[in-house]
Amino acid sequence: MPEPVLEVHDLHVTFRTEGGLVPAVAGIDFSVAKGQTLAIVGESGSGKSVSSAAVMGLLPPNADLKGEVLLDGRELVGLAQDELRKIRGNDIALVFQDALSALNPYYSVGWQVAEAYRLHHHVSKKEAHQRAVRMLDLVGIPSAEQRAKAYPHEFSGGMRQRVVIAMALVNDPKVLIADEPTTALDVTVQAQIMRLLADVQTEFGTALVLISHDLGVVAEVADDVLVMYAGRAAEVGSVRDLFFRAAHPYSLGLLGAMPRVDVPPKRRLATIPGSPPSPGSIETGCAFQPRCAYTERVGERCITERPELTPRPGEGNHEAACHLGRRPEVTL
Amino acid sequence: MSTDELLRLDGVKKYFGLRGSPFRRAVAVKAVDGVDLVVRRGETVGLVGESGSGKSTLARVSTRLLDPTAGRVEIGGQDVTRLRGRRLRPVRRKIQMVFQDPQASLNPRQSVGTILTTPFRAQKIRPTRAQLVELLHQVGLSEEHLERYPHEFSGGQRQRIGIARALAVRPELLVCDEPVSALDVSVQAQVLNLLADLRDELGLSYVLVAHDLAVVRQVSDRIAVMYLGTIVEEGPAAEVYSSPAHPYTRALLSAVPVPEPGAVRDRIVLTGDVPTPIDPPSGCPFRTRCYKAEDVCATTRPVLEPVAGGAHRVACYFPETPLERTS
Numbered sequence: 001m002p003e004p005v006l007e008v009h010d011l012h013v014t015f016r017t018e019g020g021l022v023p024a025v026a027g028i029d030f031s032v033a034k035g036q037t038l039a040i041v042g043e044s045g046s047g048k049s050v051s052s053a054a055v056m057g058l059l060p061p062n063a064d065l066k067g068e069v070l071l072d073g074r075e076l077v078g079l080a081q082d083e084l085r086k087i088r089g090n091d092i093a094l095v096f097q098d099a100l101s102a103l104n105p106y107y108s109v110g111w112q113v114a115e116a117y118r119l120h121h122h123v124s125k126k127e128a129h130q131r132a133v134r135m136l137d138l139v140g141i142p143s144a145e146q147r148a149k150a151y152p153h154e155f156s157g158g159m160r161q162r163v164v165i166a167m168a169l170v171n172d173p174k175v176l177i178a179d180e181p182t183t184a185l186d187v188t189v190q191a192q193i194m195r196l197l198a199d200v201q202t203e204f205g206t207a208l209v210l211i212s213h214d215l216g217v218v219a220e221v222a223d224d225v226l227v228m229y230a231g232r233a234a235e236v237g238s239v240r241d242l243f244f245r246a247a248h249p250y251s252l253g254l255l256g257a258m259p260r261v262d263v264p265p266k267r268r269l270a271t272i273p274g275s276p277p278s279p280g281s282i283e284t285g286c287a288f289q290p291r292c293a294y295t296e297r298v299g300e301r302c303i304t305e306r307p308e309l310t311p312r313p314g315e316g317n318h319e320a321a322c323h324l325g326r327r328p329e330v331t332l
Numbered sequence: 333m334s335t336d337e338l339l340r341l342d343g344v345k346k347y348f349g350l351r352g353s354p355f356r357r358a359v360a361v362k363a364v365d366g367v368d369l370v371v372r373r374g375e376t377v378g379l380v381g382e383s384g385s386g387k388s389t390l391a392r393v394s395t396r397l398l399d400p401t402a403g404r405v406e407i408g409g410q411d412v413t414r415l416r417g418r419r420l421r422p423v424r425r426k427i428q429m430v431f432q433d434p435q436a437s438l439n440p441r442q443s444v445g446t447i448l449t450t451p452f453r454a455q456k457i458r459p460t461r462a463q464l465v466e467l468l469h470q471v472g473l474s475e476e477h478l479e480r481y482p483h484e485f486s487g488g489q490r491q492r493i494g495i496a497r498a499l500a501v502r503p504e505l506l507v508c509d510e511p512v513s514a515l516d517v518s519v520q521a522q523v524l525n526l527l528a529d530l531r532d533e534l535g536l537s538y539v540l541v542a543h544d545l546a547v548v549r550q551v552s553d554r555i556a557v558m559y560l561g562t563i564v565e566e567g568p569a570a571e572v573y574s575s576p577a578h579p580y581t582r583a584l585l586s587a588v589p590v591p592e593p594g595a596v597r598d599r600i601v602l603t604g605d606v607p608t609p610i611d612p613p614s615g616c617p618f619r620t621r622c623y624k625a626e627d628v629c630a631t632t633r634p635v636l637e638p639v640a641g642g643a644h645r646v647a648c649y650f651p652e653t654p655l656e657r658t659s
Contacts (some may be wrong), residue, residue, distance in 0.1 A: 159605065195601060213517060215517070218591075254518060256521075259521075259549060262588075265550045269521035269524055
């Protein structure tokens with residue numbers, strides 16, 4: 001097992017709101033090694049985006065963060081803002097879903113990519129500009145030298161996302177966190193961007209944390225997967241563990257609910273009844289229990305006792321948090 | 333003219349004018365640029381394409397929420413192209429629309445009961461409470477929901493309310509514009525199953541507009557693939573998906589990731605972006621990104637022609653051969 005670049009232990013994020021404390025993330029662990037891809041999968045309110053904001057130190061002031069975030073063994077939680085600023089954008093970079101809001105409409109894209117470089121390197125503007133043009137070229141922007149002078153509104157959605165990726169990669173980060181990087185894009189453009197990210201990883205050995213709800217994208221690029229539900233890990237494992245040996249009823253439910261483009265459709269899609277709970281609304285037992293088809297078989301325990309992650313058969317670190325000991329059969 | 337045809341579009345065009353200014357000359361965005369399409373009773377037609385392909389505009393022209401710039405719209409065998417206001421009302425009973433974002437398409441200050449009453453009132457009908465409850469039951473909600481407001485519901489439930497509202501006047505055809513794209517995967521499946529159930533129970537027909545090709549495959553009998561305002565391929569869903577004839581369709585399908593690690597995909601990654609609909613390419617709209625384009629493609633726009641004599645049609649000078657298509 002290669003040495004992890006980013007390690008997160010027992011991460012808790014609680015928001016202080018007028019309605020009381022809202023535990024958005026209630027104890028998750030994950031790690032990702034050089035050149036590897038970890039996908040964090042979950043639906044609305046699962047805490048997947050909050051987790052990435054926590055790792056980046058980008059939580060709003062009303063959020064309380066507990067736990068450890070280790071980058072190359074160095075603790076990031078509790079670091080002063082100016083220390084964090086040195087790391088953010090340099091060692092860890094973030095790519096958001098919405099490229100348009102991540103770019104400043106008043107500056108040319110070349111300037112913005114160069115700015116990201118100059119923040120972390122003492123170089124002349126000219127050198128920074130040259131570096132920016134090289135990055136824009138690397139992410140596949142045609143005639144990068146010319147296009148560097150253009151403004152964000154002059155780019156298409158896919159090209160803008162390339163600019164944002166260029167900006168994230170300009171400092172050669174060890175870890176790239178991509179939060180739904182292709183959700184706003186058309187599928188042909190999504191294919192271009194995912195290929196670009198894979199190329200970047202091969203070339204620079206970047207560790208990628210991909211936050212996504214699209215199981216197709218996950219199956220294609222992830223090495224490991226963390227399935228989140230209501231702020232906790234429902235299941236973790238290799239991508240093959242998750243897709244071929246899913247042990248949590250929720251993971252199985254997600255797989256069954258997804259229509260496929262490559263095979264003739266089933267008569268009906270498998271569904272999970274109800275909808276994802278709001279964070280913290282289920283305090284005891286398993287958060288998935290109200291929607292789970294297996295709870296009858298297990299009984300009281302699902303309501304009274306929260307399941308912990310326990311090992312499951314698989315390729316290594318396959319674990320699921322479910323009282324149903326054996327693998328649930330596929331319900332169709 | 334068969335009454336089996338719920339919707340018929342003939343040479344429909346919709347241009348949006350961008351007014352000129354001292355800095356810019358007046359131009360037209362050719363959102364829909366000559367579309368023929370027929371939807372028959374009991375059928376679900378999936379309209380797929382990427383952003384800017386004109387699929388949503390076409391949906392709005394079909395339901396006469398927009399006036400076509402040119403061409404003819406027939407609903408239930410009746411030419412409705414030029415109908416307006418009161419005379420359009422009986423037509424609206426036959427065709428209704430479900431919108432993408434239930435958050436934006438439901439009035440937050442109206443209770444579900446009021447929301448569901450609105451389509452009846454537009455038809456000058458006073459619904460009974462039993463009728464409203466019946467609607468809620470059809471979409472899997474219950475009587476207790478009548479007095480609640482949209483914010484009290486989850487996204488999936490709100491979309492059910494949007495569907496119930498569309499069903500109120502007992503339409504024959506529902507035009508659904510991205511009905512599940514705002515929903516979580518687990519909830520999306522519920523709504524897709526609901527649409528299938530309603531089709532079986534009420535004999536509904538659908539036009540389903542969506543960018544998610546897997547979603548469209550799940551529920552459609554027939555598929556029309558749009559690119560830059562035109563239909564480039566059309567045919568039975570099973571055939572279009574298993575052996576696409578247009579290079580664009582083939583590239584589009586190959587780009588969709590499959591939820592199976594290690595699945596071998598013969599992916600065609602298109603270069604560049606969709607050209608602007610203000611100034612589309614001459615001839616075939618796809619030729620600027622096509623891996624098969626030759627000189628002839630720039631001359632005249634190819635028309636839809638049958639593939640192997642069937643119901644499957646493609647607008648391409650160099651359609652995929654059967655061997656290429658099944659690879």
